Amino acid sequence: MKLFLDTANIQEIRDGARMGVISGVTTNPSLAASQGIGDAEGYKTAVREISDIVDGPISVEVTSLDAAGMVAEGRDIATWIPNPWVKIPSTLEGFEAISTLASEGIKINQTLCFSASQALLGAQAGSTAVSPFIGRLDDIGQEGMDLVSEIVDIYKIHDIKTQVLAASIRHSLHCLMAAKAGAHIATVPYKVLLQMVQHPLTDAGMAKFMEDWNKAGNN
Ligand code: E4P
Secondary structure (H helix, E strand, O other), rough: EEEEEEEOOHHHHHHHHHHOOOOOOEHHHHHHHHHOOOOOOHHHHHHHHHHOOOOOOOOOOOOOOHHHHHHHHHHHHOOOOEEEEEEOOOOOHHHHHHHHHHOOOOOOOEEEEOOHHHHHHHHHHHHEEEEEHHHHHOOOOHHHHHHHHHHHHHHHHHOOOOOOEEEEOOOHHHHHHHHHHOOEEEEEEEEHHHHHHHHHHHHHHHHHHHHHHHHOOOO
């Protein structure tokens, strides 16, 4: 399972990329707004900077609600950077936009997926990846990870090539469980990436090694 960073914060992306474990980045209007980005020009500048840092797909979300608007935005986003994945929502208008853009060879990250039915529709429309939102399902008392497993199983049975991109990940256990469920990609906030590094026994082990080394006179 590949790891993407789920952020529009350039410093987090630089720091995450240095670890050498990040294969892509996902952004959305909320993440962009949290960085003070409030228009398409600002979004484009940030996305270009991200694309210079990370050599992999960068997901950029449309903000139109109608299919024609999404298609126009998607075509524009596709020219911004070498490896864009246009994020289109799992709506009636969204599926129409996905099928149009996918037929033109534009890569699609089908976002806001909350059911296996939506994932099945997206695959037929031509989504490159589908993003089930785990944390937001957990928030309403539904086991988000079950949706990841369900989509992975259905895609396997029918040999569907759309990738399952586990999104709305809130902690490191979500990421591990998505890997066990067979997700192809998990997009994680920087905070979760740091959680994945941490283990108290690693810290204690390092402290003991240094203590012993220093005791032997190696300062
Ligand atoms: C995915 O691409 C989305 O940007 C993201 O995972 C949304 O997660 P949230 O529920 O933490 O906002």
